Amino acid sequence: MTRRYVNQLTNGDSVDEPFLVADKQLRANRQGNLYLHLELRDKTGSVGARLWNATEDLARTFEPGDFLHVRGKTQIFQGSIQIILTHLEVVDPSRIEPEEFLPQSSHNVGKLLARLREVLLAMSNPHLQAVVECFLIDDEFVRKFTTAPAGIKNHHAYQGGLLEHVVTLLNVADRITDLYPEIDRDLLLTGIFLHDVGKVDELSYDRAFAYTDEGQLVGHLIMGVEMLHEKVDRCAKLTGEPFPPELFLRLKHMIVSHHGSYEFGSPKLPMTLEAIALHYLDNLDAKIHTFGREIRDDPSRDSSWTPFQQSLGRRLYKGNLPANGAGDAGAEL
Amino acid sequence: MTRRYVNQLTNGDSVDEPFLVADKQLRANRQGNLYLHLELRDKTGSVGARLWNATEDLARTFEPGDFLHVRGKTQIFQGSIQIILTHLEVVDPSRIEPEEFLPQSSHNVGKLLARLREVLLAMSNPHLQAVVECFLIDDEFVRKFTTAPAGIKNHHAYQGGLLEHVVTLLNVADRITDLYPEIDRDLLLTGIFLHDVGKVDELSYDRAFAYTDEGQLVGHLIMGVEMLHEKVDRCAKLTGEPFPPELFLRLKHMIVSHHGSYEFGSPKLPMTLEAIALHYLDNLDAKIHTFGREIRDDPSRDSSWTPFQQSLGRRLYKGNLPANGAGDAGAEL
């Protein structure tokens, strides 16, 4: 029997399911009695929960990131569903499938990875092919690269999101580079693969999505350069051939400049054809993804507008045109 | 016999050719004697020219925009070629092929226009197809749209440049929209066609490239909306069917917001999927074109960098990698 997901809960439902604890607070009400306020989540979203008459001892038995099996009943509070808990019990994580509790790519990760290999390993530049292979034979890297989201809450903020973002970009580039013959196709494809590799360590994404300390203090641009540096060194050892310095320079430049301007954290502006192309393609994919999700996920049916999106500085227009397939599972990459 | 073009002149050449007068100044030297300083051009570039011992009467016989047949000899002055004139004579413009004297697209305009019709007339939305046809049956519009540059000096600054820019964008969109199924393909294609239509009257480009008064005071965003308004009205009359208001609104919004931010002169930020996609695709094509031209046209062989580009706020890296076909005539659109 499948679980009842967060996005399926309605007013008055009985709940008897495991959840990931996203947040935990012990509070006192006006009469001074303690209660627990939790934020519980599965892969479809998160929901508030309260346990009246809790004790400090109970509260110490688990932390955010742990799994709880809870029982209770839903009600609407201040316009949102919450669960009034009657029972909770810590669950051994080994009995849990973690992918049920964090948002997932709607695409098949195996197929995405196969497509990535297909595009990159068909490149004709042997140096670039070699350095990509040095990444792809590193199993730990591949595990992270296929699990990481592309961000905490903006575009592609789900497990596998980074891979999905990169494969979409590779597909776009694959189709259009012949329209721009001055672009070095292999350089652009490799730059697309590398531009966000630093995110595999900038973010933590096993139990919840967050920045690591290194992610906040150093950032994925510089972390990506460090990772490339290491792989290029290894590559040179493996092949016995030095990696061409200008090629190395151009790859580092693409990583370092791909945010496009100082205000978005790039210490250098794009100064090569491939760097400027990478910057605009990256933005194109990220923004189409963000706009699409905001419009699709907006629950209100009364307004032709989404609420104001702080990070975009605007509301988005949903309009009233007949849907054109937007409800499908998405494009086949 | 073909003419000797400006970009073929070297020190000490004899010149005996017609040119377009781009600028004219009558000056006096230290001894008080008058001389003419001209800027002459053909489709490959412009060159300074001087006629010593000129008279005011002679200077009055022609204006910038006229054609002169000149004779003289080249020399280097302050690092540049100039022509010391011995003779000049006004030429009847009817005996001139104007396309020889302004920069031209390297693509065949007829083929570009055919490709534009092919993509747009294959759209399935009848309203969008109808409004596009209303533009394309307007011969005066088509003449301007296929002649106009996309800009005075930045990207695609040559006759036919606007059409080339639009057709490249249509080709890019044609290839990638199935990767983004939430995008309304016909809406995006029509928006690409319309986004710069105002430029046909914002710029003047018959004898030289300049802004019209209306171009400077009102701008191509608003002029494009006015043109669309007129065609939509005509379209409704021709078809006897009202144009769907939301569709009209979405088209106007794409024109008005395609510069993407207030600081670049858009009075509205993009608020629909198609508007944001248009904005990034437009920038992608314009910047690849600009970077490519700056790198390709830079005459210096001593430096791996172009000079500082004021409008880009940076120098561009040319590097030393073997060229990869950059010298070809460009992509086949």
Add this chain to the structure above:
Amino acid sequence: MTRRYVNQLTNGDSVDEPFLVADKQLRANRQGNLYLHLELRDKTGSVGARLWNATEDLARTFEPGDFLHVRGKTQIFQGSIQIILTHLEVVDPSRIEPEEFLPQSSHNVGKLLARLREVLLAMSNPHLQAVVECFLIDDEFVRKFTTAPAGIKNHHAYQGGLLEHVVTLLNVADRITDLYPEIDRDLLLTGIFLHDVGKVDELSYDRAFAYTDEGQLVGHLIMGVEMLHEKVDRCAKLTGEPFPPELFLRLKHMIVSHHGSYEFGSPKLPMTLEAIALHYLDNLDAKIHTFGREIRDDPSRDSSWTPFQQSLGRRLYKGNLPANGAGDAGAEL
């Protein structure tokens, strides 16, 4: 008997009046019981209201924008007055005078309109006079122009506010243009009349103040140019005389540039004497109106400062000087 207005309510009052529903929410309390939270308004302001033990069926009988006759009692909650409802009943809007329920200009709209005609129809430029008349003979336009506010919540945010703003500007210009003889007086007066005409369709203001879809996606600058375009065409047909192109251009430029800078949504900077004058006069009137209202309406008597005004980026100084007539009904325009 006159109604008891929102701004007259005090703690413990009995209420038995019709109101406009500005917002409606059905919520559950901690015990899971449903209650209605409403925002009710009349022309003097808005007030929160609660009906305990509501049902979904009751909640479905009306929507924001409808009128309710309510009974109940006021109390103070978290520092503000709210009404605890005991009864509510939907009222047929035909039995309601809508001007009682939206904020109104304190000026007589008829007099304002007469003054507008007086100033504009005394202009000596026949073309400008003709185009103004084309607007003023359009009854639907006049109805909207005399009803619209000048904004949703900033300056002149009440019915008739747009007209009041325009008439004040006409009066200011009427008195000072002879101090600036280089200004074309008729052009400035016509520009003042036209600068915000797009607002009549950018905003909706019959039951509540909001932006229309077109208002958000296109904006009143471009909508104003479209309206002017249509009237100029009609004008030319009516008079049989073409409208002078430069005059048309100067009017469009004034509309398009009147926000004065890119960051405030003008796609063009003011480039004529009349456009720059319009920009500063418009700001002068709007800011004096805003400062005056904030200082006058601030209810606190304990502080010589208003609260921080987000949209102004500052607090305003009320000081302790004796009032100088600020409590009067306002200037006679």
Add this chain to the structure above:
Amino acid sequence: MTRRYVNQLTNGDSVDEPFLVADKQLRANRQGNLYLHLELRDKTGSVGARLWNATEDLARTFEPGDFLHVRGKTQIFQGSIQIILTHLEVVDPSRIEPEEFLPQSSHNVGKLLARLREVLLAMSNPHLQAVVECFLIDDEFVRKFTTAPAGIKNHHAYQGGLLEHVVTLLNVADRITDLYPEIDRDLLLTGIFLHDVGKVDELSYDRAFAYTDEGQLVGHLIMGVEMLHEKVDRCAKLTGEPFPPELFLRLKHMIVSHHGSYEFGSPKLPMTLEAIALHYLDNLDAKIHTFGREIRDDPSRDSSWTPFQQSLGRRLYKGNLPANGAGDAGAEL
């Protein structure tokens, strides 16, 4: 016999007149011979001049700011008139009328001062009237205030320009304050009088227009506050009555905030009605003056546009409409 002014010189004229030396440079030509390059000026403008075969001894006999009687002949050099000198001789400044050599207001300074007294001394607030009188009985202040320009090169950059700017503002305020009854009329008038008083010492303007050291290091906003502080102290001593502290504060605030935003050097934003009104009126007058002068003084008859104005960030549109009195001597203040 009146002098031949700089703006009357044409090619080939003989010159035999006194001028103010605005700049002096001793240079060597390619043959190593020394020559003098001067910039000479009178109240209508400035002109370049050269004396071939000059000596260091001759060059030491005068400095910028001195007056020279010169003889020579005009010619056109690189598009501009210059004078080839045959003779020069230092002139005793006591034999010179300095107002012939610096740009002057086209208005009668005596009349302007009378109008200023008329408006300000009719105020009903005795404290404000008293502090204004303290300024006006200070003869040295009045001499400076009626001589100073309002700026080095932007608006009202001529002797008497500051007074003209202030009187125009007083006239504008005088006519419109009854439209804004919440404005304290006397406070606004006094603020207009005071806002730029610091300029009398921020600038030097006896022989040439420049910033003083104090002007550059401290600026007219703070210098104006210091001057007001001194006059308020004197005023209190003369009248035996303390100046009301809040009134003093409001005046200081108007001076300190009148540039309107931090980026234009105001350490405080306007926070009172009178301060915000002062800011916009000041800008209105300055910008109308600047636009009018740029359009009127542009010598080119070929273009409907002025050259690009760096300080305005734009070109201005002159157009082709029939002049409407712009050639007159200006408004009667």
Add this chain to the structure above:
Amino acid sequence: MTRRYVNQLTNGDSVDEPFLVADKQLRANRQGNLYLHLELRDKTGSVGARLWNATEDLARTFEPGDFLHVRGKTQIFQGSIQIILTHLEVVDPSRIEPEEFLPQSSHNVGKLLARLREVLLAMSNPHLQAVVECFLIDDEFVRKFTTAPAGIKNHHAYQGGLLEHVVTLLNVADRITDLYPEIDRDLLLTGIFLHDVGKVDELSYDRAFAYTDEGQLVGHLIMGVEMLHEKVDRCAKLTGEPFPPELFLRLKHMIVSHHGSYEFGSPKLPMTLEAIALHYLDNLDAKIHTFGREIRDDPSRDSSWTPFQQSLGRRLYKGNLPANGAGDAGAEL
């Protein structure tokens, strides 16, 4: 017996102490019963307090800034400690030591003042020494200067904070000026002393920290110049010698420019060596103080990061390194 301080309160404590009233609100609960909501403070922090079943009469017996002796019991409400009051009584402020109720410098004010005199009175420039003495013999000034905080809530926001900030800066300058021999040491030391003197009247700090009206409308930069102006005048009278004008100018410039850029409210950029050094030293001390306090005071032990600091635009990294004396009372100045 010492009092129980706010930062020592835990859940369930009995309270029987005097506090300063920082805020007072009379509210009604859902049943319409009135209760008092207070913010009470002592020198270690502030705490919320409620008195159920209050009356308007009781609420009128005291105001924010008064002292209350209260009895009650603490409980946790929404994650924070609050006091449920059973009794409150107004206390005569003459029986209170005010330094117990506002945050205090952890340094000995007498020692700080002695150190300030020591450094400044050892200067060799007699004019600068004289003007400093004119400040230090003004007892009222010294009382304020040693009591004022350096800010409302940012760095050194406690009584004596201004003095502590200035003395630290003097110590830093004292130690490093010999590394920069081009800096005029006495000028820098005097500038450090003067740069924030305006704060003694910009802020009020006897019962609570706030801006005065003059502080908000004019600001401490200009107020500091006015104070210096007065002391320089007095100084000249006392010594019978005029104060050197350039020295006066350089001091005023340092005060006026020490915020370093327009956007931070400096009307002039630093243009002398001593002004630029003052700007960076001032920022260095303020930012080290702010970072240190945020990291030290952050109560959370679970995270290696502070919460997001709005005024700094970032979170700060606390890390996990062993503390290096950060818990001590601070440096011995």
Add this chain to the structure above:
Amino acid sequence: MTRRYVNQLTNGDSVDEPFLVADKQLRANRQGNLYLHLELRDKTGSVGARLWNATEDLARTFEPGDFLHVRGKTQIFQGSIQIILTHLEVVDPSRIEPEEFLPQSSHNVGKLLARLREVLLAMSNPHLQAVVECFLIDDEFVRKFTTAPAGIKNHHAYQGGLLEHVVTLLNVADRITDLYPEIDRDLLLTGIFLHDVGKVDELSYDRAFAYTDEGQLVGHLIMGVEMLHEKVDRCAKLTGEPFPPELFLRLKHMIVSHHGSYEFGSPKLPMTLEAIALHYLDNLDAKIHTFGREIRDDPSRDSSWTPFQQSLGRRLYKGNLPANGAGDAGAEL
């Protein structure tokens, strides 16, 4: 006999000296005759030079970066000294002391390096001491680090300038850290040493000062992180002990954030105490150095102001105060 330096040349001097060629251009005059225009330099500055009647063959015998022995005579041209050459001859660089031809630190490099070792090797943190030693035992690194300038043209733009900048910062930090006990002294000292290490490869400085390709495309912040990464790896191998990860992170963060804000090219804002201290100390030293040089080097004796400094956005005030040792050779570090 010592050479005659560029800064000693006056009008009419005979010249017979070797120079470094900084720039070379072959031009034609109006008669079509070729001449060479050179920029020649030694350690005190650069000077223009012309050789009339040059040939292309002669011009090909040398390039910028080569040394020439020239003979000729100085004259003033357009206000500057230039040399009219009569003879030139390429010089074998092995016979040249390069330090005579590029600007040099006025400090003894050996002493500076000794002081650097003294401060850094006295640190008590063994990990930090070890990583510093890994840099200092790398002779090639030390050679570059003691030769590199700190910049191309702003502060410390001479050979040894980088070392001088770092040693001054170490001295400042050494003296003041005990005033800020919360700062980790060893971390700050190591961060000072590391912050600009990337400059040793970002710049080229053997024959002229320029950016390397990697310097322009990647920049010294990221290059510094790469260098640190390599040394930390080596350090761990040498010591057999892993470098503490948090310490590594804090060092990388200091390098990456030391420009302090995005607009100055830092991809991260300073988020630790030591990072913010480094940022302000770095700026303090750089700006004092820049201001001091601009004021000291300004040749004009007529003005109390330097010319406008583009990179600073201001003029600097030199004033008329008696010099206080500014002419000395500088501080003893």
